[in-house]
Amino acid sequence: MSRYSDLRESIGRGSWLPRPDRRTLLIGGGAAVGLAVAWAVWPRAPGLAINAAPGEQILGPYLKIGMDGRVTVLVPQLEMGQGSFTLIAQVVADELGADWRTVAVEPAPLSGIYANDLLLEEDAQMAMPRRLVPEAVSAMGGWRRTMLAADARAMLTGGSTVLRQYEQPAREAAAVARALLQMAAADRWDVSWDECDAADGFVTNRNRKLRFGDLAEAAALLDPPEWPPLRAPGTGALFGESPPRLDLPSKIDGSFSFAGDIRLHDMAYAAIRQGPIGDTRVKRYDRKAPRAVMGYLGAVRHERWIAAVATNSWAAQRALNAMNPRFTTDGQRGDSAVADRRLKAAFAEYDGSRLVDEGSVSDAFAGRPVLTAEFLVAPALHGTMETRTATAAWEDGRVQLWVASQAPGVCRAMVARALGIGEGDVVLFQMPAGGSFDAAFEHDVAVQAAIISRAMKRPIQLVWSRTEDIMRDLPRAPARARLSATLSSGTTIDGWHAAIATPSSRHEWHGRLDGLSPQHAMEEAAGKADAAAINGARPPYLIPNVAIDHLPVNTAIPSGQWRANADSYTAFFTEAFVDELARAAGTDPFGFRIAMLGEQPELARCLQRASEIGGWSGGEAGSGQGLACLSMRGSHIALMAVARPGASGLVVERIVAAADVGRVLNPAIVRQQIESGIVFGLAAAVGATTRYRRGLANARTLRDIGLPNLGQMPAITVELLPSNRAPGGFEEIGVPGVAPAIANALFTVTGQRLRRLPLSVKPIP
Structure with missing residues (x-):
């Protein structure tokens, strides 16, 4: 252990x-x-x-x-x-x-x-x-x-x-x-x-x-x-200022180094292929064909992958293609059709755990009209600018490793285990990441680079191709939810029940941190209740009777950590359904929410301010306005989106956010992170996914996963509300509210409730 x-x-x-x-x-x-x-x-x-x-x-x-x-x-x-x-x-x-x-x-x-x-x-x-x-x-x-x-x-x-x-x-x-x-x-x-x-x-x-x-x-x-005094929080000369970021000058002039920028004497380059998702092994490959590629140095075959090594990365990729490797998979391959069936079947079997139980939902529902809606979200890819990369140099029983890792100690331990050496013989140089969104919690690329370097007896740089990065990405888990609620006579929510079918992704993550392969970690996690899988599903509103169940599902597609994790889909479920309930109660969605935020003054203040900045008009038909709000990691945020169907599909014109993240040390960085979270949330609202068939992702490039382009970016306004609270988290809070705010805005134009992610609307003819 x-x-x-x-x-x-x-x-x-x-x-x-x-x-x-x-x-x-x-x-x-x-x-x-x-x-x-x-x-x-x-x-x-x-x-x-x-x-x-x-x-x-x-x-x-x-x-x-x-x-x-x-x-x-x-x-x-x-x-x-x-x-x-x-x-x-x-x-x-x-x-x-x-x-x-x-x-x-x-x-x-x-x-x-x-x-x-x-x-x-x-x-x-x-x-x-x-x-x-x-x-x-x-x-x-x-x-x-x-x-x-x-x-x-x-x-x-x-x-x-x-x-x-x-x-x-x-x-x-x-x-x-x-x-x-x-x-x-x-x-x-x-x-x-x-x-x-x-x-x-x-x-x-x-x-x-x-x-x-x-x-x-x-x-x-x-x-x-004995007791060195601390300055009073927020009183320093730099507090609340936005001095120049220390990493920007070198990023601008190109001197900021990532793992792929490392250059070592006698270094070679490797390209890798790993086969379909599942319990997959290398079956065979062509040993002669890559010899015709100029610069080809050799191949390294592992039980689960094959790598080509050459004097440059282009030659390595060409040699890998010439190898034409074939794989064999035992048992089930990852497949979207299978995942969809299993998520749906979970509600028929209903073998889950109640992780939130407040009041009595059964009493609240007894003899009263109950509104129900079902939601579905697809797996979400990371789509980082930098594909996974590591540079390794093996010499005299020790390995030096240049890699970006969100868990460098775990990375070092995994490399040591794979090479059969002590952790002290792995020297890890922590490199910055060109984006991660939690993808850098995975360390396959580091282990592979180290193994290839030892086999080739020279420094090796391994860069996954974009196709490999998409094919072997561990996406945010897909999820299906069934939400039910009943209204009180005062047009507030009296009872709320959410059942969420989704993999036990946090248990999978633990398994991988302990050295299991993604496939085996998924199998070990199957059937285990996971509070992280339903994190954020408890609405922030004052509701006397709440029950939330997790229905663990083995989708046969291993899942990973992702920016905002479960909050990214539970906020979609909650805020889209709350909007439906407001309409059912005949109430303005803003007033409906505010009436239930008496115990959440910070969130109420955010909602009030976002509606003011955005010019909320009551969410009337044709307005194209939608709201969403949530609390996460000690911070609070409300968003208003303006969206409509366009000639080529969904058009998001504007997103306004008001956030309370506690004391703000550096306003520019906090705004940048919330803005980037909004862009990230928009990408997940309209794309950032792929279907899987027989263990292979349909997508091969970033173009294939439906990301919005620069011309589709809305005007974004972020206001930080003053606060004396200790700092909350702001790096992810911009992500979860985007999709429900857009979906709620589109309802006012189309009259159609969108309960699937990515969102899809019919273009205007």
Whole structure:
């Protein structure tokens, strides 16, 4: 059993480890070196391999200060376009009082010190029915125990946790560093250190000031105060500002390196083919034909895939095509027709688990009219700009690996297991991702590159073709839902029942993290209740009687993690059905929602503001206006869409969003993420899918999956509502509300309820 499994079991048992305190500091120094400090978790960071530049001293896991005054922030989150490099650096710079022009970032090394305990806690609550979660997990400080028990495999990026998880430890690290710098300056000036301050890269006292770099050596020799003070949240000079993103200049000039940009001496290039979805193995291939391809170096055959290696990527792909590999599949191949039948059959068999049970739905439904609607969503592909890529170099029983991973510790462990070597013999360089949307939780490409490099005895770069990326993508799971509700005499919802048939995708993910193949992880997860599969299905409204059932379905198509995951379809079910209920009650959909948000003032405020900005006219016939709202990961959002059928199909003219995401550190990045989420949600509303037949995806290119083009982009307006709450997640919240808002808007024009994703309307003749 893997360490990750042990960790999850310890969560369930409520195991306890001592909580660290502020005395546990990693500090130190020496002559002619800089200062690196951090408020560290217990135990001390063994083998923390942070690279030291000249003039730097590595002493802790989060922060380095060089003698030249440069502040280097170690970022434990994969940069995949969400701005983690800038956000965490901005937290540190603000608390420290650094000059933004002197701030740099580095990916943090693999270590359990950076464990994403918040994601682990939330995962523990969703991997099983919430009502079965032990009290120890939900108790205050329970997440801290998780972090202390974790190793590098718990260093995870996901769940909109960049600030929710890492703001506090980054601030504490910076507060310790600031206190030490102030103490060093105070010794020179013969004043009390708490009479000093730090701003713009200087420690100041009245009209005196000293550069951070000039104080680093002396500060490293001091003992920090017992309780280094933190600045009041939101009071730093950079808070609420949008300084230039640290990753943008290099992205603009092309110097920002991804895994596919790595170039090594004597490096070769590989192309790969893996066959149909299912329990598939290589049957045969043509060994002679690829020899005619100039630059062809050889083939590497694995039980489940075949790779061609050449001196350039084009030759590798041509050689692979010449091989004409054939595969054999045992048992069922992934097939959309089979998946559709199984999702539908789940309601006839109704072998599921009730994961939400509030009040008495049966009493609420007894003797009263019950409205029912069924919804269906297709699998959703990731469609990242960068296909999966890894560069590997095997030498003397060790492998170096350049790859983008949302779980780098798990990636390292999988590569070590596949090669039969120790994890210490796998050196992983965390590269940024050209988009991920949770696709970088999968590590097949890293394992394959390492195996090919060892077989060829030279560095190898493996880049999946776009076709391979689509064919072997693990999509967001398909789902089918049956929703029923009854209205009270006051035109509000009195009873609500949702039954959702969908795979147990979170259990599948756990299985893959434990080293199972996608096929075997899917088979292991079959029939298991999964709270993550129905996450977001409990409406945000005040409804006295609510029941939500999960009907686990083995669709024969392995499913993966995806941006917003289950919320992306449960919000569609909920908000489209609420709109239907409002019409049935003869009420304005806006007023119908507001009347049930008395206990959700933040969400009500978002809904009110979105309707004001968008010019809500009551959702009258022909208006083309639709609403949707939801809460997710500690944040709230409401959207208004303006849409209509056009000559070539669906036309979305405008989307307005009002969001409350708590304190906003960097408004530009938050808006960018919500806007990108809206675009991502629009893509999933109109496409981003494929049908599967006999284990093969029908789509081969991005053009085949129905993504909207630039000319089809609506005008997007995002307003961030002021708030003093702790930061919520904003990286995914823009996604789920788009599809229901558009569907509700189209109803006002066509009179037709669209209950399938992707949405489809008949073009205007």
